[in-house]
Amino acid sequence: MPAARKMRKPDIKMVILGDMNVGKTSLLHRYTERSFKDTLSTVGGAFFLKQWGPYNISIWDTAGREQFHGLGSMYCRGASAIILTYDVTNWQSLVQLEECFLSLTDSANSDCIFAVVGNKVDLTDSYAQVETSKDVGPEESGISAAPSCAAPPHTPTIHKQVHQEDAMALYNRIIVYKALNEGTSPLAEKMCFETSAKTGYNVDSLFETLFELVLPSIIQKQARAKSPTVCLEEYEEKARKRKPDCCT
Amino acid sequence: MSVKAFELVSAVEREQLMGEKVRITIECIECCGQHLYVGTNDCFIYHFLLEERTTTKGRLAYSSQKLLQKYLGLKKPVAELKAASALERLIVLCDATIALVDMVTLEPVPSGGAKLKGVTAFCINENPVTADPFCAEMAVVSARRRAVQICTVHEDRVQMLKEVATPEQPCTLSVDGYFLCLALPTQYMILNYSTGASQDLFPYDSEERKPIVKRIGREEFLLAAPGGLGMFASAEGISQRAPVSWSESVIGAAVCFPYVVALDEGFVTVHSMLDQQLKQTLSFREGHILQDFEGKVVLASTKAVYVLVPLPLEQQIQDLLAGHRVEEALTLTEGAQRNIPKDKFQILHKRILQQAGFIQFGQLQFSEAKEHFRKGQLDVRELISLYPLLLPASSSFTRCHPPLHEFADLNHLAQGDQEKVQRCKRFLISYLREVRSSESANGFREDVDTALLKLYAEIGHESLLDLLASDNACLLADSAPWLEKHNRYFALGLLYHYNGQDSSALQMWVRVVNGDLQDSTRADLFEYVVDFLSFCSNLDLVWKYADWALQKDQKIGVQIFTKRPISKETTGQLNPDEVIKYLEKHHQALVLYLEHLVLERRLQKEKYHTHLAVLYADRVLGLLSRPSATVEQLSSAREKLQRLLRESSLYRVQLLLGKLQESEVLLTERATLHGKLEEHDKALHILVHQLKNSTAAEDYCTWASEDHDPAHRQKLFHQLLSVYLDPDVPGGAQTMEAVDLLNRHADVFDAVQVLELLPEAWSLTLLRPFLCGALRANIHARRTSQVALGLARAENLQLHHDRLKYRGGPVFVSEKRGCQLCHNTFREPDCVCLPGGTPIHTHCAAQRLQDSPTKRRLDHGHTSNHT
Ligand SMILES: Nc1nc2c(ncn2[C@@H]2O[C@H](COP(=O)(O)OP(=O)(O)OP(=O)(O)O)[C@@H](O)[C@H]2O)c(=O)[nH]1
């Protein structure tokens, strides 16, 4: 793990949450190592430093096993983005997100960004079965769920238990739960992904969309670190976030 | 995946403590410098002096000497011992009570202040908030109290400062500054005892497993988490490092950077904080206590005490490298940066990078190797020296010691796999090229360039020639035999040349051209050598090899002389006369050389022109006398001769005329020569009557009058006409030719003169083009002159106008006024004005004009002016 060797201080934190076996470690591995390999169920957690332009982003992979759920809250503390991961072939994994994992994110930053990610879509949708070596264009990321691409005739796939509408509904409930401003939060269409760590489908797009969205956060954080006067602004911003705009 | 990071060394043996008493066990330990204190379950405190020494085998060993043992008299186990060395006190927890004893005598110190009873746990603040060095800060947990008491310990008393409430009763705790890190029965939490702010960390069932809270540095704690995890938590409640994975039964843990050491029922495990990997496992039975004291990790079983001695970092790194675990070795090195002085670290880091590079090189991971060589600023000769014979014999290089790698040389590395050897060689080429283009070859460019040359030569790389042709530091003495061995004679020549040994270079090349040596680098080597000679400033060499070149091929060989750059400098210049003399025996080359002088360089020397003309003429004559000569040969030879005769006017005409006189064929040439002598009649005669070629005759007229005025041209054409019309020749007048001539060149002739010449009998239609042309030309001439006249008049009038304007008013002439010149009065109004408007008599003006030298000017400037 050469990237971890450099003891740089991360500028911002991202956390991947989700039930065991949904493919969190595989997703991170696919993104950082550009490959898919056999994984062991994660113990505790692990993290990876990603250089994104001039910034260092730490991405935490957490353990989905119930035994470790208690640690989630601590991992999420101070996080700027959280990836809630489920398995499209497993309805329970989506339910778990809301029932177990959502409350763990309470310790994240108030302006934390959420993404809901359905992994293993290669098992259910033939268009995600093609090994992608190149980046998926960013414009594709939002609509990737729609199987609009001419799907080649393919062998029958596993039944898809979770459809993207369900994920989007969850996303919208998260926004409400977090009392986030629905007008300013990114839209469900943008923040719900279906991915395959196995083929790489939509994986880059997921991480890159999030990086771009947390960028303002980083800049704000750095500005704050530089000049103490910006603190006021932060306070104001928090205050504004707390009570949704009544005029709209 | 193991590293030997620590060694278990015995410190206090069983015999020194309880001997054969089975029921007595160690309860707690404290270590402070060389002083080791051991508390037992039978209420004894033992004081040992722990001395460190190095055995003959270079290992660290401890010998302990029991200084004192003290019974506290309570029949209860000594639960905890903490030293406050500045106060010379030991804080003792026994029978749920905290007491102070003297560190040296172990005598109880009667203490005033708060009585701390019912204590279940306490800890010392290693990052105290008070500035007083003679007091220790302590956090205490008491039974059945949901609170932590903050106390200070002085020489003779314990003072309670504060009590902070906690949600549940803490089981164990740690403190850093104002931050308390608590293990509650169901969870861990951070509590700031100054502000009261708290932060939940994560749930943990203390009933099930004994919690561990360990301060590992400023505002950072290590906690036992569910599933046998070692979690890191900062005072803000954030995890900044990934957890390490222990067993579920972990008893104690400590940090000895960069390792986390943990003790469980059967083992001591060592994880790296840098990559969370398990690095070492030491079997340890009946483990009981594991604690670190000022960086020293001490372990105790129920009966004996041990020290976990870290192996020197460098040795650990070398072990990793020996196992080819490059990334881990580098991680460990870089992780140790903050523990090593900067300059020492840099040396170590560079060396590890270089070693890492060689390991990867050995695995043929060239791009990684290159990166590490670059970062480690490897002396490139280390790499070169792996390749047999590449370093010049004269190189002063010796490999660094201890060696950076395990390879004797490339063959050892490749184990006879030629494919591997080739890949390594290709890598070295690319690496050396990069080194050359960067500045890092400074100081040993000779070694680098020579090595590169050898590699190129060996595999026949095309860049060999580029290397030699550009700025390089290849060592001649070392490279020459190598190039010879690999039959790179052409390159060897270049090397000689680069080293100023042109004569050796030429010798080499000549042998290749002659076929004595085999080197197919250049198919056109002969041309190359000729070209080389043409630029060679050493004239002796030029003369030496000119003969050889000319004998081989005159046409190419002569380029030695003809391609020579012409410069103002006199050195290195060849005297053409000398060259000509030299070339006498190489006829073809001589002609080419003279052509070069006359036609290209356009030297205006009669000698060269005549010589060339004579050679041309000889050639033509020679061909004429040879029946086998083809038409083409002849015509091309004549073409050359004719051109020279026509275009040059420097050669000796008579001489050539004499030469060509004999031949009946070379009429055109003779005509040209006559033309040069202005003997146009003779020339025309030859052309018309002997050659009978009217076109040639006409061309002659055009050529001969080229640089003359139209009158001369007219004269020549008239001459030709009269030749045609001459009836006194055999065959009579050549009427048709005459007509053609007239019709074709109507404009050249004086029509009137021609008409007078022509016989009356000629029909008009025959001469129609001529007449039309002539008429046209005449009319054109007339009209043109009329236009010119008109324009001149207009200009003149304009000038008059201007002049009048400048002169101003009228000129007054009266009978009383006198002429300025003759002083007689005017009798007629006609007068002439001098410049300035003075009137004079017209005749006076005429008179004066005639006398004046500036007659012409006045002619134009003054005309009579009537008033
Ligand atoms: N077909 C398919 N299998 C996947 C995909 N992602 C992960 N898997 C498989 O799912 C299993 C679990 O993957 P992990 O990445 O270890 O899951 P995890 O979420 O990290 O699990 P925990 O660490 O236990 O929380 C492995 O067998 C993977 O091979 C995917 O996109 N497609």
Ligand SMILES: [Mg+2]
């Ligand atoms: Mg995992």
